[in-house]
Amino acid sequence: MSKKYVIGVDLGGTKIAAALCGDRCEILSKIKTETRAEEGEESVVERIKGAIREVAAHSGVGLDEVSGIGISSPGPLSVSQGVVLYAATLGWENVPIRDLIQGEFNIPAYLENDANVAAFGEKCLGAGKGRDDLIYVTVSTGIGSGIITGGKIYHGKHDAAGEFGHICIERGGR
Numbered sequence: 001m002s003k004k005y006v007i008g009v010d011l012g013g014t015k016i017a018a019a020l021c022g023d024r025c026e027i028l029s030k031i032k033t034e035t036r037a038e039e040g041e042e043s044v045v046e047r048i049k050g051a052i053r054e055v056a057a058h059s060g061v062g063l064d065e066v067s068g069i070g071i072s073s074p075g076p077l078s079v080s081q082g083v084v085l086y087a088a089t090l091g092w093e094n095v096p097i098r099d100l101i102q103g104e105f106n107i108p109a110y111l112e113n114d115a116n117v118a119a120f121g122e123k124c125l126g127a128g129k130g131r132d133d134l135i136y137v138t139v140s141t142g143i144g145s146g147i148i149t150g151g152k153i154y155h156g157k158h159d160a161a162g163e164f165g166h167i168c169i170e171r172g173g174r
Contacts, residue, residue, distance in 0.1 A: 003067035013089025013141030029059035072117040119146025
């Protein structure tokens with residue numbers, strides 16, 4: 001059976017959005033639900049799993065037809081390890097979200113910073129189409145930016161490039 005579908009999950013401080021896409025980036029099904037971060041990490045992870053199941057069911061696509069699951073999350077993150085190192089809007093520290101999702105569905109899963117994903121989306125399909133270098137700034141529940149250079153996401157030394165929303169502006173402050 002050909003695995004020609006992917007699922008994207010956008011994890012935010014107030015909402016979880018999921019979409020099932022075909023091989024040409026066309027959205028075939030999408031859903032949105034509340035994050036309810038105050039209910040704790042396990043509850044949020046279960047809501048993510050439920051969103052993945054629901055978006056596939058709405059489209060009539062079996063999870064065995066899905067080649068990968070991409071998860072965008074506020075950061076900072078360890079992209080290579082698939083771990084949310086710290087997400088203030090979620091109250092998360094050191095959550096191995098990639099492995100939790102991959103282990104549940106036995107589908108390759110990937111984690112990336114939400115602003116990086118937005119920047120790359122603009123580069124591929126939006127206002128930045130055809131550009132190899134751009135900066136995308138997001139202001140939502142949190143603040144951040146994604147940097148595209150040479151056509152690729154720029155992560156920086158510790159996967160924290162673009163995390164200007166986490167700059168301490170008061171000496172000795174938070």
